[in-house]
Amino acid sequence: MRIGVPKETAERERRAALVPDVVKQLTEKKLQVTVESGAGEGASHPDSEYTDAGAELGDPWGADVLLKVAPPTDAEVARLKQGQVVIGFLQPLTNTALAKGLAGAGVTSFAVEVIPRITRAQSMDALSSQANLGGYMSVLIAARDSGNLFPMMTTAAGTIAPAKVLVLGAGVAGLQAIATAKRLGGVVTGFDVRSVVKEQVESLGGRFLEVEAVKDAEGEGGYARPLTEEENQRLREELAAAAKRQDVIVSTAAIPGRPAPLLITADAVRGMAPGSVIVDMAAETGGNCELTKPGETVIEGGVQVIGPLNLPSEMAQDASALYAKNLSNLLELMLDEEGKLALDFDDEVIAGACLTHEGEIRNEGARDAAQASPGRVSGPEVRETPVDPEEDAP
Numbered sequence: 001m002r003i004g005v006p007k008e009t010a011e012r013e014r015r016a017a018l019v020p021d022v023v024k025q026l027t028e029k030k031l032q033v034t035v036e037s038g039a040g041e042g043a044s045h046p047d048s049e050y051t052d053a054g055a056e057l058g059d060p061w062g063a064d065v066l067l068k069v070a071p072p073t074d075a076e077v078a079r080l081k082q083g084q085v086v087i088g089f090l091q092p093l094t095n096t097a098l099a100k101g102l103a104g105a106g107v108t109s110f111a112v113e114v115i116p117r118i119t120r121a122q123s124m125d126a127l128s129s130q131a132n133l134g135g136y137m138s139v140l141i142a143a144r145d146s147g148n149l150f151p152m153m154t155t156a157a158g159t160i161a162p163a164k165v166l167v168l169g170a171g172v173a174g175l176q177a178i179a180t181a182k183r184l185g186g187v188v189t190g191f192d193v194r195s196v197v198k199e200q201v202e203s204l205g206g207r208f209l210e211v212e213a214v215k216d217a218e219g220e221g222g223y224a225r226p227l228t229e230e231e232n233q234r235l236r237e238e239l240a241a242a243a244k245r246q247d248v249i250v251s252t253a254a255i256p257g258r259p260a261p262l263l264i265t266a267d268a269v270r271g272m273a274p275g276s277v278i279v280d281m282a283a284e285t286g287g288n289c290e291l292t293k294p295g296e297t298v299i300e301g302g303v304q305v306i307g308p309l310n311l312p313s314e315m316a317q318d319a320s321a322l323y324a325k326n327l328s329n330l331l332e333l334m335l336d337e338e339g340k341l342a343l344d345f346d347d348e349v350i351a352g353a354c355l356t357h358e359g360e361i362r363n364e365g366a367r368d369a370a371q372a373s374p375g376r377v378s379g380p381e382v383r384e385t386p387v388d389p390e391e392d393a394p
Protein backbone atom coordinates (compact mmCIF):
# COMPACT_ATOMS: atom_id res chain seq x y z
CA MET A 1 0.00 0.00 0.00
CA ARG A 2 1.26 3.43 -0.92
CA ILE A 3 0.83 6.60 1.10
CA GLY A 4 1.23 9.96 -0.62
CA VAL A 5 2.20 13.27 0.97
CA PRO A 6 1.68 16.26 -1.33
CA LYS A 7 3.35 19.60 -0.72
CA GLU A 8 0.75 21.85 0.86
CA THR A 9 -0.31 24.70 -1.41
CA ALA A 10 -2.66 26.73 0.81
CA GLU A 11 -1.57 30.22 1.76
CA ARG A 12 0.19 30.37 5.16
CA GLU A 13 0.36 26.56 5.38
CA ARG A 14 3.82 25.46 6.42
CA ARG A 15 2.89 22.17 8.06
CA ALA A 16 3.46 18.76 6.47
CA ALA A 17 1.15 15.79 6.93
CA LEU A 18 4.05 13.43 7.68
CA VAL A 19 7.43 14.08 9.29
CA PRO A 20 10.50 11.88 8.69
CA ASP A 21 10.26 10.11 12.09
CA VAL A 22 6.74 8.95 11.33
CA VAL A 23 7.69 8.05 7.74
CA LYS A 24 10.35 5.75 9.22
CA GLN A 25 7.80 4.01 11.43
CA LEU A 26 5.50 3.51 8.43
CA THR A 27 8.17 2.21 6.08
CA GLU A 28 9.38 -0.18 8.80
CA LYS A 29 5.88 -1.63 8.64
CA LYS A 30 6.43 -2.23 4.90
CA LEU A 31 4.24 0.66 3.79
CA GLN A 32 5.48 2.65 0.80
CA VAL A 33 5.57 6.41 1.19
CA THR A 34 5.86 8.91 -1.67
CA VAL A 35 6.57 12.48 -0.65
CA GLU A 36 6.39 15.42 -3.05
CA SER A 37 9.68 17.26 -3.15
CA GLY A 38 9.59 20.25 -0.80
CA ALA A 39 6.63 18.93 1.22
CA GLY A 40 8.57 19.25 4.47
CA GLU A 41 10.33 22.52 3.71
CA GLY A 42 8.02 24.75 5.75
CA ALA A 43 8.39 22.40 8.73
CA SER A 44 12.22 22.40 8.45
CA HIS A 45 12.45 18.89 7.01
CA PRO A 46 14.48 18.78 3.77
CA ASP A 47 13.77 16.07 1.19
CA SER A 48 16.89 14.17 2.28
CA GLU A 49 15.41 13.51 5.74
CA TYR A 50 12.39 11.87 4.11
CA THR A 51 14.49 9.71 1.78
CA ASP A 52 16.76 8.73 4.71
CA ALA A 53 13.58 7.63 6.51
CA GLY A 54 12.66 5.35 3.61
CA ALA A 55 10.32 7.52 1.54
CA GLU A 56 10.69 8.04 -2.17
CA LEU A 57 10.35 11.46 -3.74
CA GLY A 58 7.85 11.80 -6.53
CA ASP A 59 4.27 12.50 -7.50
CA PRO A 60 2.14 11.45 -4.52
CA TRP A 61 -1.26 11.90 -6.17
CA GLY A 62 -1.53 8.31 -7.41
CA ALA A 63 -1.11 6.83 -3.90
CA ASP A 64 -3.77 4.66 -2.27
CA VAL A 65 -3.98 7.01 0.71
CA LEU A 66 -3.24 10.73 0.48
CA LEU A 67 -2.38 12.57 3.67
CA LYS A 68 -3.11 16.30 3.65
CA VAL A 69 -3.08 19.14 6.13
CA ALA A 70 -5.22 21.83 4.45
CA PRO A 71 -8.29 20.89 2.40
CA PRO A 72 -7.48 19.95 -1.21
CA THR A 73 -8.16 22.67 -3.78
CA ASP A 74 -10.56 22.14 -6.70
CA ALA A 75 -7.56 21.40 -8.96
CA GLU A 76 -6.31 18.81 -6.46
CA VAL A 77 -9.74 17.18 -6.15
CA ALA A 78 -9.76 16.92 -9.95
CA ARG A 79 -6.60 14.77 -9.73
CA LEU A 80 -8.21 12.25 -7.38
CA LYS A 81 -9.54 8.93 -8.57
CA GLN A 82 -12.46 6.83 -7.48
CA GLY A 83 -11.61 4.65 -4.49
CA GLN A 84 -8.65 6.73 -3.34
CA VAL A 85 -8.52 7.65 0.34
CA VAL A 86 -7.85 11.21 1.49
CA ILE A 87 -7.32 12.24 5.12
CA GLY A 88 -6.93 15.82 6.33
CA PHE A 89 -8.60 18.94 7.66
CA LEU A 90 -11.54 18.92 5.25
CA GLN A 91 -13.84 21.48 6.98
CA PRO A 92 -16.75 19.04 6.91
CA LEU A 93 -19.39 21.36 8.36
CA THR A 94 -18.57 24.49 6.40
CA ASN A 95 -16.92 23.51 3.11
CA THR A 96 -19.90 21.92 1.39
CA ALA A 97 -18.36 22.35 -2.07
CA LEU A 98 -15.43 20.17 -1.05
CA ALA A 99 -17.65 17.46 0.49
CA LYS A 100 -19.70 17.37 -2.70
CA GLY A 101 -16.57 17.35 -4.84
CA LEU A 102 -15.03 14.44 -2.94
CA ALA A 103 -18.26 12.47 -2.99
CA GLY A 104 -18.69 13.24 -6.68
CA ALA A 105 -15.19 11.94 -7.40
CA GLY A 106 -15.98 8.70 -5.53
CA VAL A 107 -13.20 9.38 -3.05
CA THR A 108 -13.24 7.92 0.46
CA SER A 109 -12.35 10.85 2.68
CA PHE A 110 -11.82 11.28 6.39
CA ALA A 111 -12.03 14.67 8.06
CA VAL A 112 -9.89 14.86 11.18
CA GLU A 113 -12.24 17.50 12.60
CA VAL A 114 -14.95 14.88 13.18
CA ILE A 115 -12.85 12.13 14.73
CA PRO A 116 -15.01 11.22 17.75
CA ARG A 117 -13.70 12.74 20.96
CA ILE A 118 -13.59 9.48 22.85
CA THR A 119 -10.75 8.20 24.98
CA ARG A 120 -9.64 5.61 22.40
CA ALA A 121 -9.26 8.29 19.73
CA GLN A 122 -7.35 10.82 21.81
CA SER A 123 -4.05 9.94 20.12
CA MET A 124 -5.67 10.72 16.74
CA ASP A 125 -7.31 13.98 17.81
CA ALA A 126 -5.70 16.46 15.43
CA LEU A 127 -8.17 19.17 16.34
CA SER A 128 -6.84 19.08 19.91
CA SER A 129 -3.15 18.72 19.06
CA GLN A 130 -3.29 21.77 16.81
CA ALA A 131 -5.60 23.86 19.04
CA ASN A 132 -3.18 23.27 21.88
CA LEU A 133 -0.33 24.82 19.90
CA GLY A 134 -2.59 27.63 18.72
CA GLY A 135 -3.48 28.50 22.31
CA TYR A 136 0.19 28.64 23.23
CA MET A 137 1.09 30.77 20.23
CA SER A 138 -1.74 33.25 20.80
CA VAL A 139 -0.29 34.12 24.21
CA LEU A 140 3.21 34.52 22.78
CA ILE A 141 1.80 36.98 20.23
CA ALA A 142 -0.01 38.88 22.99
CA ALA A 143 3.15 38.99 25.10
CA ARG A 144 5.23 40.22 22.16
CA ASP A 145 2.79 42.93 21.10
CA SER A 146 1.68 44.12 24.53
CA GLY A 147 3.36 47.17 25.97
CA ASN A 148 3.32 45.42 29.34
CA LEU A 149 5.46 42.70 30.83
CA PHE A 150 3.59 39.54 31.80
CA PRO A 151 5.50 38.81 35.04
CA MET A 152 5.76 41.07 38.03
CA MET A 153 9.26 42.50 38.02
CA THR A 154 11.01 44.22 40.86
CA THR A 155 13.91 46.32 39.64
CA ALA A 156 16.08 49.10 41.00
CA ALA A 157 13.97 51.49 38.96
CA GLY A 158 10.72 50.31 40.49
CA THR A 159 8.27 47.44 40.48
CA ILE A 160 6.23 46.47 37.43
CA ALA A 161 2.82 44.93 38.14
CA PRO A 162 2.03 41.65 36.36
CA ALA A 163 -0.18 41.75 33.25
CA LYS A 164 -3.86 40.94 33.70
CA VAL A 165 -4.92 38.39 31.13
CA LEU A 166 -8.48 37.28 30.33
CA VAL A 167 -8.97 34.12 28.26
CA LEU A 168 -12.40 33.69 26.71
CA GLY A 169 -13.38 30.12 25.89
CA ALA A 170 -11.68 27.41 27.92
CA GLY A 171 -11.61 24.45 25.54
CA VAL A 172 -8.32 22.91 24.41
CA ALA A 173 -6.86 26.17 23.02
CA GLY A 174 -8.14 28.31 25.88
CA LEU A 175 -6.80 26.04 28.60
CA GLN A 176 -3.38 26.04 26.95
CA ALA A 177 -3.56 29.85 26.66
CA ILE A 178 -4.34 30.04 30.39
CA ALA A 179 -1.44 27.71 31.24
CA THR A 180 0.97 29.64 29.00
CA ALA A 181 -0.06 33.07 30.32
CA LYS A 182 0.33 31.73 33.85
CA ARG A 183 3.81 30.36 33.09
CA LEU A 184 4.78 33.79 31.79
CA GLY A 185 3.71 35.29 35.11
CA GLY A 186 0.39 36.91 34.18
CA VAL A 187 -2.59 37.18 36.50
CA VAL A 188 -5.03 35.07 34.56
CA THR A 189 -8.82 34.89 34.45
CA GLY A 190 -10.64 32.33 32.33
CA PHE A 191 -14.22 32.31 31.12
CA ASP A 192 -16.43 29.81 29.35
CA VAL A 193 -20.17 29.32 29.07
CA ARG A 194 -19.65 25.67 30.10
CA SER A 195 -19.46 25.91 33.88
CA VAL A 196 -17.81 22.48 34.04
CA VAL A 197 -14.49 24.06 33.04
CA LYS A 198 -14.33 26.28 36.15
CA GLU A 199 -12.40 23.56 37.95
CA GLN A 200 -10.00 23.14 35.00
CA VAL A 201 -9.31 26.87 34.85
CA GLU A 202 -8.63 26.92 38.59
CA SER A 203 -6.41 23.85 38.42
CA LEU A 204 -4.16 25.81 36.05
CA GLY A 205 -3.90 28.67 38.52
CA GLY A 206 -6.49 30.88 36.80
CA ARG A 207 -9.52 32.57 38.33
CA PHE A 208 -12.87 31.69 36.76
CA LEU A 209 -14.98 34.67 35.73
CA GLU A 210 -18.50 34.14 37.03
CA VAL A 211 -21.23 35.92 35.09
CA GLU A 212 -24.94 36.41 35.75
CA ALA A 213 -25.96 36.22 32.07
CA VAL A 214 -25.28 32.50 31.55
CA LYS A 215 -25.01 29.91 34.28
CA ASP A 216 -24.28 26.92 32.06
CA ALA A 217 -24.60 26.44 28.32
CA GLU A 218 -23.18 22.98 27.76
CA GLY A 219 -24.77 21.46 24.67
CA GLU A 220 -24.31 18.18 22.80
CA GLY A 221 -21.06 16.21 22.89
CA GLY A 222 -19.40 18.49 25.45
CA TYR A 223 -19.59 21.51 23.11
CA ALA A 224 -21.26 24.79 24.02
CA ARG A 225 -24.78 25.46 22.77
CA PRO A 226 -25.47 28.72 20.93
CA LEU A 227 -26.78 31.36 23.34
CA THR A 228 -30.10 33.15 22.93
CA GLU A 229 -29.91 36.77 21.75
CA GLU A 230 -30.88 37.96 25.23
CA GLU A 231 -28.17 35.84 26.90
CA ASN A 232 -25.65 37.11 24.36
CA GLN A 233 -26.57 40.71 24.96
CA ARG A 234 -26.25 40.43 28.74
CA LEU A 235 -23.04 38.41 28.45
CA ARG A 236 -21.43 41.03 26.22
CA GLU A 237 -22.27 43.72 28.77
CA GLU A 238 -20.66 41.75 31.59
CA LEU A 239 -17.62 40.96 29.48
CA ALA A 240 -17.26 44.66 28.56
CA ALA A 241 -17.05 45.45 32.28
CA ALA A 242 -14.44 42.71 32.79
CA ALA A 243 -12.46 43.81 29.70
CA LYS A 244 -11.83 47.24 31.22
CA ARG A 245 -9.62 45.64 33.87
CA GLN A 246 -7.46 43.62 31.42
CA ASP A 247 -4.14 44.28 29.72
CA VAL A 248 -4.58 41.28 27.44
CA ILE A 249 -7.56 39.32 26.15
CA VAL A 250 -7.09 36.05 24.29
CA SER A 251 -10.33 34.81 22.81
CA THR A 252 -10.87 31.24 21.65
CA ALA A 253 -14.67 30.79 21.88
CA ALA A 254 -16.14 28.59 19.18
CA ILE A 255 -19.10 26.42 18.31
CA PRO A 256 -18.36 23.80 15.62
CA GLY A 257 -19.80 24.59 12.21
CA ARG A 258 -21.08 28.03 13.26
CA PRO A 259 -19.68 31.54 13.12
CA ALA A 260 -17.72 32.44 16.25
CA PRO A 261 -19.84 33.97 19.03
CA LEU A 262 -19.43 37.74 19.31
CA LEU A 263 -18.23 38.46 22.84
CA ILE A 264 -16.29 41.73 22.71
CA THR A 265 -18.09 44.66 21.11
CA ALA A 266 -16.37 47.67 19.57
CA ASP A 267 -17.52 49.69 22.60
CA ALA A 268 -15.92 47.16 24.95
CA VAL A 269 -12.63 47.61 23.06
CA ARG A 270 -12.96 51.38 23.43
CA GLY A 271 -13.38 50.87 27.17
CA MET A 272 -9.97 49.20 27.46
CA ALA A 273 -6.79 51.10 28.31
CA PRO A 274 -4.50 52.13 25.43
CA GLY A 275 -1.68 49.62 25.05
CA SER A 276 -3.97 46.66 25.72
CA VAL A 277 -3.98 43.77 23.28
CA ILE A 278 -6.69 41.41 22.08
CA VAL A 279 -5.62 38.25 20.24
CA ASP A 280 -8.69 36.78 18.62
CA MET A 281 -8.07 33.12 17.81
CA ALA A 282 -11.57 32.91 16.38
CA ALA A 283 -10.62 35.33 13.56
CA GLU A 284 -10.94 32.58 10.97
CA THR A 285 -14.63 32.02 11.73
CA GLY A 286 -15.70 35.64 12.09
CA GLY A 287 -14.01 36.59 15.35
CA ASN A 288 -15.07 36.90 18.99
CA CYS A 289 -14.40 40.63 18.77
CA GLU A 290 -16.48 42.97 16.63
CA LEU A 291 -13.38 44.77 15.34
CA THR A 292 -11.40 41.68 14.34
CA LYS A 293 -10.19 41.50 10.76
CA PRO A 294 -8.83 38.07 9.81
CA GLY A 295 -5.09 38.15 9.24
CA GLU A 296 -4.80 41.81 10.26
CA THR A 297 -4.19 44.00 13.28
CA VAL A 298 -6.74 46.74 13.90
CA ILE A 299 -5.89 49.56 16.30
CA GLU A 300 -8.78 51.28 18.08
CA GLY A 301 -8.08 53.89 20.75
CA GLY A 302 -4.58 52.49 21.24
CA VAL A 303 -5.90 48.93 21.71
CA GLN A 304 -4.55 46.35 19.25
CA VAL A 305 -7.03 43.78 17.98
CA ILE A 306 -5.01 41.00 16.36
CA GLY A 307 -6.76 38.43 14.14
CA PRO A 308 -4.16 35.71 13.51
CA LEU A 309 -4.78 32.95 10.98
CA ASN A 310 -3.49 29.38 11.11
CA LEU A 311 -1.50 29.71 14.32
CA PRO A 312 -0.31 26.07 14.42
CA SER A 313 1.49 26.71 11.12
CA GLU A 314 3.66 29.29 12.92
CA MET A 315 5.19 26.37 14.81
CA ALA A 316 5.22 24.14 11.78
CA GLN A 317 7.87 21.72 13.03
CA ASP A 318 6.16 20.67 16.25
CA ALA A 319 2.68 21.07 14.78
CA SER A 320 3.63 18.71 11.93
CA ALA A 321 5.20 16.22 14.34
CA LEU A 322 1.99 16.01 16.41
CA TYR A 323 -0.26 15.98 13.35
CA ALA A 324 1.79 13.24 11.67
CA LYS A 325 1.51 11.13 14.82
CA ASN A 326 -2.26 11.74 14.92
CA LEU A 327 -2.52 10.56 11.30
CA SER A 328 -0.37 7.49 11.76
CA ASN A 329 -2.46 6.46 14.77
CA LEU A 330 -5.61 6.87 12.67
CA LEU A 331 -4.01 4.96 9.78
CA GLU A 332 -3.20 2.08 12.08
CA LEU A 333 -6.93 1.63 12.64
CA MET A 334 -7.45 1.46 8.90
CA LEU A 335 -4.93 -1.25 8.06
CA ASP A 336 -4.95 -5.01 8.49
CA GLU A 337 -1.98 -7.03 9.76
CA GLU A 338 -0.40 -7.12 6.31
CA GLY A 339 -0.60 -3.34 6.01
CA LYS A 340 -3.46 -3.43 3.51
CA LEU A 341 -6.33 -0.98 3.70
CA ALA A 342 -9.21 -2.59 5.61
CA LEU A 343 -11.79 0.05 6.50
CA ASP A 344 -14.15 -1.19 9.17
CA PHE A 345 -17.16 1.10 9.09
CA ASP A 346 -18.50 -0.61 12.21
CA ASP A 347 -15.64 1.04 14.07
CA GLU A 348 -16.97 4.19 15.74
CA VAL A 349 -13.81 6.16 14.92
CA ILE A 350 -13.71 5.18 11.23
CA ALA A 351 -17.43 5.77 10.79
CA GLY A 352 -17.35 9.03 12.74
CA ALA A 353 -14.40 10.50 10.83
CA CYS A 354 -15.67 9.45 7.39
CA LEU A 355 -16.76 12.41 5.30
CA THR A 356 -17.41 10.70 1.96
CA HIS A 357 -17.51 7.10 0.76
CA GLU A 358 -18.85 5.43 -2.39
CA GLY A 359 -20.31 8.64 -3.77
CA GLU A 360 -22.12 9.62 -0.57
CA ILE A 361 -21.54 12.25 2.05
CA ARG A 362 -21.49 10.06 5.14
CA ASN A 363 -21.08 12.61 7.93
CA GLU A 364 -24.50 13.72 9.11
CA GLY A 365 -23.59 17.36 9.80
CA ALA A 366 -21.82 17.66 6.44
CA ARG A 367 -24.78 16.05 4.68
CA ASP A 368 -27.22 18.50 6.28
CA ALA A 369 -24.98 21.42 5.30
CA ALA A 370 -24.66 20.09 1.73
CA GLN A 371 -28.43 19.66 1.41
CA ALA A 372 -28.94 23.22 2.58
CA SER A 373 -26.54 24.64 0.00
CA PRO A 374 -27.41 24.53 -3.69
CA GLY A 375 -25.22 23.14 -6.46
CA ARG A 376 -23.91 19.77 -7.40
CA VAL A 377 -20.61 18.74 -8.84
CA SER A 378 -19.95 16.71 -11.91
CA GLY A 379 -19.32 13.02 -11.49
CA PRO A 380 -21.55 10.42 -9.86
CA GLU A 381 -24.62 11.83 -8.18
CA VAL A 382 -24.12 12.54 -4.48
CA ARG A 383 -26.29 10.04 -2.67
CA GLU A 384 -27.69 11.31 0.56
CA THR A 385 -28.64 8.00 2.14
CA PRO A 386 -26.52 4.87 2.50
CA VAL A 387 -26.67 2.56 -0.49
CA ASP A 388 -29.01 -0.37 -0.08
CA PRO A 389 -27.48 -3.19 -2.15
CA GLU A 390 -30.94 -4.49 -3.07
CA GLU A 391 -32.26 -1.12 -4.10
CA ASP A 392 -30.62 -1.21 -7.54
CA ALA A 393 -31.22 -4.91 -8.10
CA PRO A 394 -33.54 -5.73 -11.01
Ligand SMILES: NC(=O)c1ccc[n+]([C@@H]2O[C@H](COP(=O)([O-])OP(=O)(O)OC[C@H]3O[C@@H](n4cnc5c(N)ncnc54)[C@H](O)[C@@H]3O)[C@@H](O)[C@H]2O)c1
Pocket residue numbers: 116117118119121122125127128131168169170171172173174191192193194221222223224227252253254255256261263
Ligand atom coordinates in the same frame (compact mmCIF):
# COMPACT_ATOMS: atom_id res chain seq x y z
N1 LIG B 1 -10.92 13.12 23.62
C1 LIG B 1 -11.65 13.86 24.38
O1 LIG B 1 -12.34 13.37 25.21
C2 LIG B 1 -11.67 15.35 24.15
C3 LIG B 1 -10.60 15.95 23.52
C4 LIG B 1 -10.64 17.33 23.29
C5 LIG B 1 -11.75 18.06 23.68
N2 LIG B 1 -12.77 17.44 24.31
C6 LIG B 1 -13.95 18.21 24.73
O2 LIG B 1 -14.58 18.75 23.57
C7 LIG B 1 -15.23 19.96 23.93
C8 LIG B 1 -14.87 21.07 22.96
O3 LIG B 1 -13.50 21.44 23.09
P1 LIG B 1 -12.81 22.37 22.00
O4 LIG B 1 -11.57 22.88 22.57
O5 LIG B 1 -12.75 21.68 20.70
O6 LIG B 1 -13.87 23.54 21.89
P2 LIG B 1 -14.16 24.54 20.71
O7 LIG B 1 -12.90 24.90 19.99
O8 LIG B 1 -15.32 24.06 19.93
O9 LIG B 1 -14.62 25.84 21.52
C9 LIG B 1 -13.74 26.51 22.39
C10 LIG B 1 -14.46 26.87 23.66
O10 LIG B 1 -15.35 27.96 23.43
C11 LIG B 1 -16.41 27.82 24.34
N3 LIG B 1 -17.53 28.71 23.97
C12 LIG B 1 -18.46 28.54 23.01
N4 LIG B 1 -19.32 29.59 23.00
C13 LIG B 1 -18.89 30.46 23.96
C14 LIG B 1 -19.34 31.72 24.42
N5 LIG B 1 -20.41 32.33 23.90
N6 LIG B 1 -18.66 32.31 25.42
C15 LIG B 1 -17.56 31.72 25.97
N7 LIG B 1 -17.09 30.52 25.58
C16 LIG B 1 -17.74 29.90 24.58
C17 LIG B 1 -16.71 26.34 24.30
O11 LIG B 1 -17.44 25.93 25.45
C18 LIG B 1 -15.29 25.75 24.26
O12 LIG B 1 -14.81 25.44 25.55
C19 LIG B 1 -14.84 20.23 25.37
O13 LIG B 1 -15.88 19.72 26.19
C20 LIG B 1 -13.61 19.41 25.56
O14 LIG B 1 -13.39 19.06 26.91
C21 LIG B 1 -12.77 16.10 24.55
